[in-house]
Amino acid sequence: VLIINCAPLGSTPFVRAALAASQPVRVLSYWEQISALEVRGDQSLLAVDDYVVPETEPIFFFAPPRFASPPPASADLDFGWSEWNASLTAVLSLRRKVIPNGEVLIFTPNLAANPLAFLHRFGRAASISCRPGGNVSAASWLIAARSILLPYPERMIAPFLGKGVEAALYNLLVEAKLDYAILELKNMEGEVALTRLHLAPPTHAPFELHLTLARLFGAVA
Amino acid sequence: MINLIGFGSESVFSYTVEKLRQRSDLAVVDLESFIYDDSAGVEYDGRNIEVHGKNSLSILAGTPIYHRAFIRKETREDAQERLRSFYNALVAFSLDQGQGALLINHPLAGAANTSKAAQLRLLSVVGFLTPETLLSTNRANLELFCRLFPSPISKGASGARTIAGRITIDDMQIGSASQPWPVLLQEYIGGFDVRLHCVGLMSIGLQIRTEYVDYRYAERNGYPIQVEPINAPPDIMEKCWKYMCAEKQEFTAFDFRVSGSNWYLLEVNPMPGYSFFDKLCDGQISKALSQLLSQGYSNLFRPSRETAFVPEERRPQVDIGKPRRD
Numbered sequence: 001v002l003i004i005n006c007a008p009l010g011s012t013p014f015v016r017a018a019l020a021a022s023q024p025v026r027v028l029s030y031w032e033q034i035s036a037l038e039v040r041g042d043q044s045l046l047a048v049d050d051y052v053v054p055e056t057e058p059i060f061f062f063a064p065p066r067f068a069s070p071p072p073a074s075a076d077l078d079f080g081w082s083e084w085n086a087s088l089t090a091v092l093s094l095r096r097k098v099i100p101n102g103e104v105l106i107f108t109p110n111l112a113a114n115p116l117a118f119l120h121r122f123g124r125a126a127s128i129s130c131r132p133g134g135n136v137s138a139a140s141w142l143i144a145a146r147s148i149l150l151p152y153p154e155r156m157i158a159p160f161l162g163k164g165v166e167a168a169l170y171n172l173l174v175e176a177k178l179d180y181a182i183l184e185l186k187n188m189e190g191e192v193a194l195t196r197l198h199l200a201p202p203t204h205a206p207f208e209l210h211l212t213l214a215r216l217f218g219a220v221a
Numbered sequence: 222m223i224n225l226i227g228f229g230s231e232s233v234f235s236y237t238v239e240k241l242r243q244r245s246d247l248a249v250v251d252l253e254s255f256i257y258d259d260s261a262g263v264e265y266d267g268r269n270i271e272v273h274g275k276n277s278l279s280i281l282a283g284t285p286i287y288h289r290a291f292i293r294k295e296t297r298e299d300a301q302e303r304l305r306s307f308y309n310a311l312v313a314f315s316l317d318q319g320q321g322a323l324l325i326n327h328p329l330a331g332a333a334n335t336s337k338a339a340q341l342r343l344l345s346v347v348g349f350l351t352p353e354t355l356l357s358t359n360r361a362n363l364e365l366f367c368r369l370f371p372s373p374i375s376k377g378a379s380g381a382r383t384i385a386g387r388i389t390i391d392d393m394q395i396g397s398a399s400q401p402w403p404v405l406l407q408e409y410i411g412g413f414d415v416r417l418h419c420v421g422l423m424s425i426g427l428q429i430r431t432e433y434v435d436y437r438y439a440e441r442n443g444y445p446i447q448v449e450p451i452n453a454p455p456d457i458m459e460k461c462w463k464y465m466c467a468e469k470q471e472f473t474a475f476d477f478r479v480s481g482s483n484w485y486l487l488e489v490n491p492m493p494g495y496s497f498f499d500k501l502c503d504g505q506i507s508k509a510l511s512q513l514l515s516q517g518y519s520n521l522f523r524p525s526r527e528t529a530f531v532p533e534e535r536r537p538q539v540d541i542g543k544p545r546r547d
Binding site for chain 2 (some may be wrong): 022034035036037038040041042056079082083084085086087089090094204
């Protein structure tokens, strides 16, 4: 299991959970430890130190939106970050092509930046409302999540983290060709309300979420 | 009503507004005044977008849209948040409009341009001929590429604008502190450039000849450019429309390099900055945009409502009459 992590090593709960797992895990601090990266034609190669990552090795690409940490120090670093993102996107996209059964886990900043970009396959989106002073980001996440659950109205009253939610999540994963996503839910008088959706795990999410992720990922038994 | 949405200070958007200004059915949404208005907000009710604040306006369901806006990193945080909220509302609006509705420069279209190597792969799957390309951190392989394809083109791998240039092995500084990121090299194709703007099913092709590698920067570096109209071959047009349909793009600019009878596709611009080229072709691109916006619906994505078979009412009885005996 290879984890490409944007944040410093050990700084995120997910990485700590993954490192504590019994399964061998290799964690990279984004580009700093990638010794070789290459795309040519429909082939791609990724190497860490002197280790060439096999095409069948699962990859967890954990890259929060640009400059989430740390901020760029110069225009060169800004450009360099874009170039690394673009290169990794290309490498991982090609790997995805050769492993159609979903062995490779891919999250890119571009994909995570706008949940609606993923969810256009789910048909009509629900209403969106952002007022002055409101948390517009949260609103957009919420709408994205609602649009997933709309085909499953009966599931809205499913027990917290029940099978209905799992079915909706599974639907998202299959349709959007994701390996996983997180729904943050709230139990409101017997009804489950979706409060947030994460297509890539945010660093500030509760540890339990990361642990769930790690279990899904297979890094934690 | 036709909606033009963008930043009034941005050159391509302001050019578009200028070219369409004589129309009486124009509604210009200047996002500059929206994102810096502390009292502004946006609401999408599942049908229309309502922008409220100092300048209130509505974007009504079913009306065609030309959109051109970017989140610039120098924009202050609260303004970025307001722009994102508008962007999300516009995406939701476009989803609800269905495939036949006209949205030029779909907000999601730009994602195709953020990784050139990934984009090239997609283009080759569509069937375009693309130059040999290597994206690598490995100096030995980059040197090998330079031997196989002498003086290749070097350009950025991401969506950041870079000036394409021809380089040699000695020019590369792989692994140095000044360039610690992957390098994109591309086989140099002799011949001339073609910029092909596709507006729905209309197309405007320009062949561009210059001694400077990146023609966009030729004149400012003292190299003249020669521009003439050109028509793309039918098989190239088929691939362009196939790509546009796959990526849900209504307005796309394709950058070709033509060598003999081969049309190599270098890259695709999903949100074309077309003003420079429009001035070179007597405004044909803006006229095509205006025409498409007047039409108000997409030709590329319009769901077919035609009956595929010949129904009963179109099968009149045939009076075969009596055979002639003369």
